[in-house]
Amino acid sequence: MRQKKEHGLLTEVELEFMTALWQLETGSVRDVLSNLAPDRELAYTSAATILRILEEKGFVSSVKSGKTLIYRPRLTKDSYQTRSLKNLSAKLFDNTPASLVARLVDDEGLSQESLEEIRALLDRRLRDASD
Amino acid sequence: MPQINALIDAYIDANLLLLFAFLVGVVARALIGRTRLKQEFSLQLGLTEGLIVAAALCPLLALALTKANAWLYPSYTMNLTDIAVAQFLDGRMSMDAVTFESILTARQSFVDHLAQLETWWAIALAGLFAAGFAFAVGKTLQSVLQLKQLIRYSYVWRRFGKLDIRLSDSISVPFSTRGLKRRHIVLPSGMLAEPEALRIALAHELQHMRRRDVEWEMMLTLLQPLFFWNPAFGLWKRSLERLRELACDQALLRRRRVTPRGYADCLLNVCRRSIDASSSFNLVTPRVPLLSTHGVGQRNFRVLQQRISVLSESGAAQIQTTRSFWLSLSMLGLICVLAVSAFQKRGDWSQDRLMLSTVVNLERLKSRNTMSGFVGY
Numbered sequence: 001m002r003q004k005k006e007h008g009l010l011t012e013v014e015l016e017f018m019t020a021l022w023q024l025e026t027g028s029v030r031d032v033l034s035n036l037a038p039d040r041e042l043a044y045t046s047a048a049t050i051l052r053i054l055e056e057k058g059f060v061s062s063v064k065s066g067k068t069l070i071y072r073p074r075l076t077k078d079s080y081q082t083r084s085l086k087n088l089s090a091k092l093f094d095n096t097p098a099s100l101v102a103r104l105v106d107d108e109g110l111s112q113e114s115l116e117e118i119r120a121l122l123d124r125r126l127r128d129a130s131d
Numbered sequence: 132m133p134q135i136n137a138l139i140d141a142y143i144d145a146n147l148l149l150l151f152a153f154l155v156g157v158v159a160r161a162l163i164g165r166t167r168l169k170q171e172f173s174l175q176l177g178l179t180e181g182l183i184v185a186a187a188l189c190p191l192l193a194l195a196l197t198k199a200n201a202w203l204y205p206s207y208t209m210n211l212t213d214i215a216v217a218q219f220l221d222g223r224m225s226m227d228a229v230t231f232e233s234i235l236t237a238r239q240s241f242v243d244h245l246a247q248l249e250t251w252w253a254i255a256l257a258g259l260f261a262a263g264f265a266f267a268v269g270k271t272l273q274s275v276l277q278l279k280q281l282i283r284y285s286y287v288w289r290r291f292g293k294l295d296i297r298l299s300d301s302i303s304v305p306f307s308t309r310g311l312k313r314r315h316i317v318l319p320s321g322m323l324a325e326p327e328a329l330r331i332a333l334a335h336e337l338q339h340m341r342r343r344d345v346e347w348e349m350m351l352t353l354l355q356p357l358f359f360w361n362p363a364f365g366l367w368k369r370s371l372e373r374l375r376e377l378a379c380d381q382a383l384l385r386r387r388r389v390t391p392r393g394y395a396d397c398l399l400n401v402c403r404r405s406i407d408a409s410s411s412f413n414l415v416t417p418r419v420p421l422l423s424t425h426g427v428g429q430r431n432f433r434v435l436q437q438r439i440s441v442l443s444e445s446g447a448a449q450i451q452t453t454r455s456f457w458l459s460l461s462m463l464g465l466i467c468v469l470a471v472s473a474f475q476k477r478g479d480w481s482q483d484r485l486m487l488s489t490v491v492n493l494e495r496l497k498s499r500n501t502m503s504g505f506v507g508y
Binding site: 011012013014040041042043046049050052053056 | 286288298300320321323324326329
């Protein structure tokens, strides 16, 4: 399938589809549809179109199995999370990840446990970098 | 040089005609507003479009009438100038002949100055026009290129003959447009998840396609750089855009394709999304959007308000179109007759014009003689 251009981020509906596909690992249109939130009423043709667009954007690939197309993510969830954060950092935090983290830890809703987890992650990363 | 004079002359005529036709349209709509046809937006749209066609055809009609007149009655011409000269010679205007003639030839003198570019004001005016024209052309080209780019990076959803229905991540408001060969309806890709909104938006844009609104928009976009300074053009275009949307809403409701409530919800949702997505494409032309989000916010709000209120009154019965047809036709006839007589070019000089010229020459001679101290017998 011809790809139009490098698409950075997913739209809201596309993210729902990708989340379903990340859970399924591979699946047909019907599989993805049944894995969406119950209140998401979507026609089969619309779901097929969204998956086709995701394929054109390079987020998924498909193989034919009989008359059915089976889709598989081409990007892991972790890779997409990194891409998404980089985009957020560039667009909203002037390309300074420190501001992004500062804003995150400033959040009063963050529990003591989460803060400890963040500290542990940072310590581990710093140790790895110094080795 | 005569070609430049003729070009400037034709351009001034076109602008005056535009202004005149616009005023006819305003009066016609004001009259319609007092009748039961007030809510007949298709008729009002047809009338506005008819006036544009009539204005475009007027120069040709004027030329044909002048030629026919010169051929049928070589010694008789009737235009506004000749009527004014006859009134002056009959003594119904109290001013001296030199002033009267300078008023009559003011336009010609203005055109001559502009063509020759010898005075500072003519140079400044020509410069301003050239700058404005170049800016307007640049802006239109930029819009066209952006639109082309948007279409290129959108995804084809469905294809019917020469029509493509496309999905795009870069827009929040559905719209229709066309290229040289294909017509496009572009919908926000997120709309796929809202079947009812998708159905309404599609029905709305297909109605625009059916009415050839996209072609009208294209034509006005092409003309915009020429009339960028003429307020009548801008007002006319805006009024056409408003009527187009109202007529489209009304047609869909009358065909019972959508419910007023569902339609109003769809418009409000699209409006809300367009406000949220401030970074998305906001092209001005050449496209026909579901909802205008460009320009002055208050004006767009008023149009949306009117559309919602019209949706709630959609139960009103449709008035027979025969009456609408005759009304439109009579308005078109009126503008044609008035404009043709007003813009009919002067033929050869009439007896009255020769008489006026003689009077002017005599007055000038008298004034010169007075200044040189010559006293005649």
